[in-house]
Amino acid sequence: MTNSIREIPLSESFLIIGSNTTENHPVIGSMIKNEVINKGKKLVVVDPRKIELARYADIFLQIKAGTNIAILNGFAHVLIKEDLYDKEFVQNRCEGFEEMAKALEKYTPEFVANICGIDDPFKIVEAARLFAASKPMALYYCMGITQFKSGTNGVKSCANLQMLLGNIGILGGGVNPLRGQNNVQGACDMGALPNVYTGYQSVSIDDNREKFIKMWGSEFELSKNPGLTVVESLNGVLTGDVKAIYIMGENPVISDPDQSHVIEALKQLDFLVVQDIVMTETAALADVVLPACAFLEKEGTVTNTERRVQLMKKIVTPPGEVKEDWRIIMEIANIMGANWDYKSAEDIFEEIRQLTPSYGGITYKRLEKELIQWPCPRENHPGTQILHKDRFSRGLGLFSVVEFTPPAEDIDPQYPMVLTTGRILQHFHTGTMTRNSKILDEICHEAFIEIHPNDASNYNISNGEEISISTRRGSVRVKAKITDRVKPGIIFMPFHFAEAAANKLTHDAMDPYCSIPELKICACKIEKVNAIGGLSE
Missing domain, CATH: 2.40.40.20 (Barwin-like endoglucanases)
Incomplete structure (x- = not known):
């Protein structure tokens, strides 16, 4: 999230798109409901289903699944055509406006309504006018935007709209993705992605690799090539390129697409290790199952959807041979020839601070007393409630030319x-x-x-x-x-x-x-x- 949960009362309007907020993020959903029902804030909901928030919406646009980009482009088209966009913000903080505006010319309300299956094109106009008249507007989205082959472009369309409205870098505005789990933000921050180290530092940049090699004292050269995603890893099993997989806290047999393909790949592995707190459908296929601690059985930090780093304390003694995830990994690494000597989760966090500028000023001592959001580069830094207040990470915000593309699989007479x-x-x-x-x-x-x-x-x-x-x-x-x-x-x-x-x-x-x-x-x-x-x- 570019902004913070506590800013919800400061928003004058909300756009909820691709997020069943009250069911999937009920605390945030209830806060938005309160603002709309009890304080008269404006609400636009865009979703293929009549989610609960649609009951309270000033405008509900029930689009065809997979047409998010078209509707977002339609809003932007109206804002430009009717001269409702924030010219000062666009001129001083952004670039690429002319190219985007030209690409948006064809996204008339009628054109968009036809793509999205909306009966009344004027609703698109009304929604755009509402956004312009009710600043700041906060945009919230979830996997209903991202889990498409055009997901990246869907996020870019969200950013285009909010930059056009001048809703970036201000209280109560922002582009606010609601993450799927309590620590998925933290996992990504820690480099649980195939192309980055901690803090989204690219593996392809020499200075980054050298910094991590020096800290870790690695005798091996770290690869400059990004690794495989989950889907690519499973595809790699079937081509013979991947022989073993180590899965932690994940149940791909149920959560990943094309289950038959997933099971076929996992069964074909030479060796499968699963580390989890329960015997999942995936763990049932493993050669080795490693019992890990549940969250109350270990200490550490989690980072939530608004970039807030929170300290978690051990409350319950782990049963039997259950161990913390980091300790299991360290013991395996040392058996394989490493020489790791972490004594606690805090030891690891101290290493994270040294390697990760956005976490550099966060300490366990501070987390005992403070609520801190990254980036927090120094110990005397208060943390960052709102991203992009004065400048974007690249300097100027870039408007992207984003065209609507249909989903990968269309209906036909056999699958109608x-x-x-x-x-x-x-x-x-x-x-x-x-x-x-x-x-x-x-x-x-x-x-x-x-x-x-x-x-x-x-x-x-x-x-x-x-x-x-x-x-x-x-x-x-x-x-x-x-x-x-x-x-x-x-x-x-x-x-x-x-x-x-x-x-x-x-x-x-x-x-x-x-x-x-x-x-x-x-x-x-x-x-x-x-x-x-x-x-x-």
């Missing part, structure tokens, strides 16, 4: 419907924790699909009836939930349930820039399951 996947309030990711909660699992104990009443009528499907949903990758059976939350032709399915895994259906088409798979959309078909378990059309 669109499947989109996501999370629900009661469960978290692959359900390894929440489905072990009796209360949560009783509330929602099985997979389902949401299907529009028109489609249910066309297929003669009753509410609660078991149906088969199939794609080019596989098929699962689930109960039907008839609702107008989805548009005709669209099916929504949560991915938490191993016994009816949504990712048995999804495909692994990837964003060419960051290799994120297109988990949010694919073509599918549905069929009735008759009383004796056979299929009927």
Whole structure:
């Protein structure tokens, strides 16, 4: 997030796009609801489903799945055409405006409405006017923007809109991605990506590599080439280029696209190690399972969605032979010939500080007393609540020319419907924790699909009836939930349930820039399951 959660009361309006905020980030969602319901703040929601926040929206645009870029370009087109954009900010803080404006000329409300499946093009105009009249506007997005083959361009479109409105570097504004887990921001900060070291320092830059080699005392040359993403690693198994995989705190059998492909790859490995707190579907395939500590059984830091670094204390003694993740890694490394001698998580954090400028001023002592957001380069630095206040990291903000491109897989007569996947309030990711909660699992104990009443009528499907949903990758059976939350032709399915895994259906088409798979959309078909378990059309 460029801004901070505590700024929500300072926003005059909100754009929620690609985020089911009240279900996936309920604290932030409830804060936004409070501002809209009780304080009259303006709200625009853009989503393929009628999410809860749509009930409170001044304008709800129920777009076709995968058309985020078109609608964002449409907003920008109106702002430029009607001279509603922030000229001072654009002139003084940005570059590339003329090129972007020319590319946006064709994104008229009518053109965009046709792409997005919006009945009334004037709603696009109304939304753009609302943004211009209600500053600061805060934009919030989640995986409904990023999990497409055009995900990177979707984020660029969000940035284009907020720069155009002058909503960057000010209280209550910003481009605010809501991260999927409590420490996914921290994991990325620590270099859990194939192309960077800690603090997003590129592996391809010589000075970065030399700094890390010197600190680590490595006798080996660190590669200047980026590594493989998750999808690329699994593809590499099937080509014979990857022989072993070490998985920590991840359950790709349920969470990754094209489940059959994932299982085939994991079974073909010479050696699979899984380190986790429970026996997951992935761990069941492992040659070795290493039991790791849960969060209350260890100390360390987590960094949340607003870049806030928080100290976590050990509360519970780990059972049996369970160990902290860092200790397991260190012991394996030392058996393999390393000479690591960390005594605590704080020792490792001190090394992180020395190597990572954005964390340089953060210490355990400070975290005992302060709430600190990176970048915090010095110990006398207060941390950074808002990014890009005076300048962008590159100097001027760059407007990007972003064209709408359709999703990788289109519908056809054999697969005439669109499947989109996501999370629900009661469960978290692959359900390894929440489905072990009796209360949560009783509330929602099985997979389902949401299907529009028109489609249910066309297929003669009753509410609660078991149906088969199939794609080019596989098929699962689930109960039907008839609702107008989805548009005709669209099916929504949560991915938490191993016994009816949504990712048995999804495909692994990837964003060419960051290799994120297109988990949010694919073509599918549905069929009735008759009383004796056979299929009927």
